[in-house]
Amino acid sequence: MKLPKARELVEAIKALIVGPYTSKFPYKPHVPYKSFRGQPKYDPDKCVGCLACEQVCPAEAIGHEDITDGGEAKRVMYHYTDTCIFCGTCELACIADNEGIKLSNDWELAFFDRKTESFETIDKELQLCEICGEVIACKDHLRWISERIGELSFSSPTLYYSKLKELGVIDENIVSALRDSGRSDRFKILCARCRRETTLT
């Protein structure tokens, strides 16, 4: 009989103690390393809806849709799992301290239907122009800007009105009271074109 070599014996004994090398995966959950780049996830509280992530995404995996008719105007932000390449550019470009969209550790993303399961959405409230109904930006975005530029935000009525509205300082009564003076348009949140029109007239 051929005797086993010493190396083989050592390996056999080692295997008895250490256990098998093969992972126990489907029976035991797998945890990737902390740095693993998994699916990007929106943080609905932090995200300001600025679309910077959509701009930089190399794979066009981020999209948006502005719904303005019927009730509340909102912007739906899409992240398409079936197109995303998990590169993390969106996270690096995020203006909200890189926290509006963040790569998670999620790797188990298999799904069965691309029509219904292949994307994730969040809704952001939109600010419309009060004269023409044009989309200006997300409410959170305007607030974010006015917070960032501090007192400079008083140079733009749109910015400080959105700030004041947020604080509850002005309400509809004040606005309707102003309307009587005939120049109430100037005290509205307006898109750039309407702002120019009202200033010129």
Add this chain to the structure above:
Amino acid sequence: MRTREQVLKDLQTRFKDDIVDLLDKSPKRVYMEIKPESIVRVGSYIFKDLEARFNIASGVDARSHIEILYHFSLEYINLLISLRVKLDRKKPVIDSLTTEFKAVNWIEREMSELLGIEFKGHPEMKRLLLPDEWPEGVYPLRTDYEEWDKNAIRDRGV
């Protein structure tokens, strides 16, 4: 071994009439524009006598004309010579270098297929990689390339 100055001087004197322009961009890069008809002489001289390694050729559609850049690297002086030839965009024709050394063969076919450059004297010029249903006379790397396939889906396709 020759130094960098010797090599450049040698090229300039030897091909005085062929060189249109010489751009000494940096210590490691030299761009040399030559007349299209002298490509075989200059190319084979650099490859054989200067013992350069042929890196690759790159065809560029520059809107007003079509350019080909043949890149040669001379490792012993750490220099990269790019030969530039400018061709007429309507009918780009140039002599093939395949007879001089084998390494050019593939890239010439590639350029002929994707940029529509004709290589005179290439031993076998036929369709390469694009599929059979690809229409004649459509060159994807030209700047004026337009989608020809009506069935193609250019979004996620859901």
Add this chain to the structure above:
Amino acid sequence: MAKSVIPIGPWHPLQEEPEFFTLTVDGETVVDMDVSIGYNHRGIEKLSEMKSFDQATFVIERICGICSTSHPFAYTRAVEDVIPVEVPDRAKYIRTIIAETERIHSHLLWLGLAGHFLGYNTIYHWVWKLREEILDVCEILTGNRNNYAIFKPGGVRRDFNMDDIPLVLRKIDGIIPTVDRLKKAILDDPVLHARLKGIGILTKEEVIDYSALGPTARASGVAKDVRKDAPYGAYDRVDWDMIVTENGDVFDKVVVRVLETYESIKIVKTCIAELPGGEIDLNIKDIPPGEGIGAHEAPRGETFHYIRSDGTNRPARHKVRAPTFMNLPTYKATVIGETISYATIILAAIDPCYCCTERMAVRDVEGKRLFGGPDLVKLSQEKTARMKREMGMP
């Protein structure tokens, strides 16, 4: 004897990627061969012109999975050559570390596949088990096992988390004994000697004529390596040797790759130990009009990128040349005249990478036969004589 044609592919169990070989055989001897590829063509050069310089890095990264640092490395160097600009030291070291980790895993991958092609599956499983540790290192450092998304023109996108470094070092140190054992098992195995020595010989002259690159050229005694010839990154600051062997047969290509793995381990360890602090990114804002060329020594040879910028934020032209593009035609020189049982390992010996090659368009050249029958017999006899001489047989 009548000649017969053996098709291999396009989807063949032995091959990872779709490619189509047509071997013409006379009895047992291969007399002609043709490669037909194009099943991987995705038009990356055109796509790259549609993306911004920053986004193009990701398209370039996906030229090839195993070279997913080599192409971005060459591409970012090309963009930096347009401006021109030098990246910060820390970025250089990080790039070098990632590139060398990739070289280790790429060489190990090839080694495993070579074992698989030879029917030596023990090697295959050993090596791929070993490779998992290196992939773990990649995941710890960059966030994914492949496609590292860490390169960007002007620096790197992400910094290392320094808390992970001890774990990385432990993992790299852990593989050294196994690589040692592997080296013994491969380089001292008489069966492998018998099978691999003297087959698929590529001579020095052929290497120069075909402008072959990388380990394929270095195994034939052509000492060309971009890392030494035109140093970049941190390669001129760390101590390492270029591995060159003389014979040019398949066995020497194995030797070169095994020994290069050691050099890469050495480079990674030195770079991690000497990792300087400071900035990692230059934050390049705009790229002036101009041309730039970048090269990087990928695991398979020199990767070459040419960029033309017209002052916008997109490349006006981007030319990619993968190493396999230059190495593939050497098949003609190595396979013809060998017996068919050696064909697969010879075909694999250059470490072909078709996804790299086909980012544009490639197919082998001569559809017509190069040699007539008698020429071939003569060629084959000459080769046999040469082999016998080299092996010291009467």
Add this chain to the structure above:
Amino acid sequence: MSFAVNAMLKSPWVFHLSTGSCNNCDIEILDCLTPRFDIERFGMLLVGSIKHADVLLVTGSCNRKSAGRLKTLYEQAPQPCVVVAIGECSLSRGLFIHSYNCPVPLDKIIPVSVYIPGCPPKPEAIIGGVVKLIQKVKGT
């Protein structure tokens, strides 16, 4: 559940097809065979011909040259045949949506049963996706 489906779920044999991928997903599939993941412990086997296979693993962005052959191969497969799309390229073509040589995504060519996103997906994700599919088939 029919007898054939039941038998298939016991030990699904897989055939792997690369239709213009960057090679990463292919290597991760091969990785599944190697000691760390070892899918053969579930009775899965990578086979050399579609005629032996129950599961077709497709990677890559289906370029014009591969698409025709892909369709032929799918028709040759013994039914029931399950198609698994692996990686972003085969799901929606990912980065290659605007490529002139990749006209349509995979599910416009052949029906796909399960999609596994990732660029490339981890071997665990591939195994997990197949397991998910098996559970779904068993459940219905």
